[in-house]
Amino acid sequence: MxxxxxxxxxxxxxxxxxxxxxxxxxxxxxxxxxxxxxxxxxxxxxxxxxxxxxxxxxxxxxxxxxxxxxxxxxxxxxxxxxxxxxxxxxxxxxxxxxxxxxxxxxxxxxxxxxxxxxxxxxxxxxxxxxxxxxxxxxxxxxxKPADETEHDAATRLLASDQAGRFLLFRGGEHLHEGIAVLEAVAQNAPQSPQAAYANVALGISQLRAARNFAQGTVRPANPRVAAEKLNKVQDQILPLGWMVEAKLGLAKALRDTNRDEKAREIESQLPNMVLQRFPDFNPTLLRETVMPNIRGKLQ
The missing domain is CATH 2.60.40.2970 (Immunoglobulin-like)
Structure with a gap:
């Protein structure tokens, strides 16, 4: 660090x-x-x-x-x-x-x-x-990319402004091309660092209903898909905020699919997981500010 x-x-x-x-x-x-x-x-x-x-x-x-x-x-x-x-x-x-x-x-x-x-x-x-x-x-x-798979993932991402915006906002139902790029990266380079972020954004986006203003449609929340995406995330790759968001997002997806016990287990383990990776971070700030703020964003 x-x-x-x-x-x-x-x-x-x-x-x-x-x-x-x-x-x-x-x-x-x-x-x-x-x-x-x-x-x-x-x-x-x-x-x-x-x-x-x-x-x-x-x-x-x-x-x-x-x-x-x-x-x-x-x-x-x-x-x-x-x-x-x-x-x-x-x-x-x-x-x-x-x-x-x-x-x-x-x-x-x-x-x-x-x-x-x-x-x-x-x-x-x-x-x-x-x-x-x-x-x-x-x-x-x-x-530089470590292999051809990583090279392909990087090339796809950097050529797509929509993928960048989707990652930044953790969603964007109208960003069809960006979603396709992130899905391809997650599928074709599942062990790459880029795939971890793609799965976080794709998973978080499914926790809420989303309106596509261009088409005048609403996509309902799909917590099962969210859980599937977030379960694939290699959280040891992620920085602190992304890691907390991925874990709290997974807990919400599990709770929304009636798997409350597993959701509580993830939430109870999260502070120790974060502080083991980021020992310089203030634990009070984590529990009283960071986690509540991210929970609020996920609602």
Whole structure:
């Protein structure tokens, strides 16, 4: 696991203090691994910590589409990451007390300019919160396909904007071509890293009814198909957020097909599974924020 940080000191009115306070913020990027397969979605954790003595207001949402943080990517192609959309947060700020941390996962593999990591090579990613804090560059490697099967999977994915959008949104009933690509990757390269993500997105999408506005039709939820897809996921490949989503999605699919005991078993084991793979993650944050938030999205 890679964890690089740099401190910046700023002075600002916190909104929760009666005077100006010297606020210290630490911003860092954490990769679940140092090497990704070409065509494998790259998702990173971004961590913002108040290392000062006074409370401070900071952005509640660290994802690029909310605009508070920007992400710069240097590599075979150097660019500022462009999010797929700009979203207005309902609650833009939260208060961080001394030593408190926000730790969120951000998807950087696909955005407003399509697929981000289109070529093998070494990439350096930097996060910035205005002039308040900037992370040290985080280096990751996007490797060449290991064999012809992986090469075919990567080629199919990177040629399909619809597949990228479906992975990003974990659904999209109107994205017929993208769904076909993901189904082909999952079927033809079942042991590849790309297949794990394809099965997560395909499985999660089946947990809810979906409307196809182009055709004016509604596809009902299909928890049996969801369970079938999510059971195939090699969760040891996935970053933290995708892993939690896959396991909670599987538990919901099992519960919706009257397999409550197995669903409870998965949910009870999940915190320990996550913390074994990501021992630096705050267990309270996992149980009280990450898991409830993902459960809400799956409803």
């Amino acid at each position: 890679i964890h690089l940080v740099i401190l910046f000191v700023i002075t600002l009115l916190t909104g929760v203090s009666t005077s100006l306070a010297a606020a210290r913020l630490e911003l860092s990027l954490i990769a679940p691994k140092g090497e990704f397969a070409l065509g494998e979605p790259v998702s990173l954790r971004v961590r913002l910590t108040n290392t000062g003595d006074e409370p401070i207001q900071v952005p509640r949402n660290l994802e690029p589409e909310f605009g508070a943080l920007t992400y710069h990517i240097a590599g075979p192609v150097t660019k500022q990451f462009s999010p797929w959309a700009i979203k207005e947060p309902t609650e833009p700020f939260t208060t961080l007390k001394s030593s408190e941390t926000i730790d969120q996962e951000v998807d950087l593999f696909y955005g407003g300019n399509g697929w981000t990591f289109r070529e093998p090579g070494v990439y350096e990613i930097t996060a910035r919160y205005a002039e308040a804090a900037i992370s040290s560059p985080l280096s990751i490697t996007v490797r």
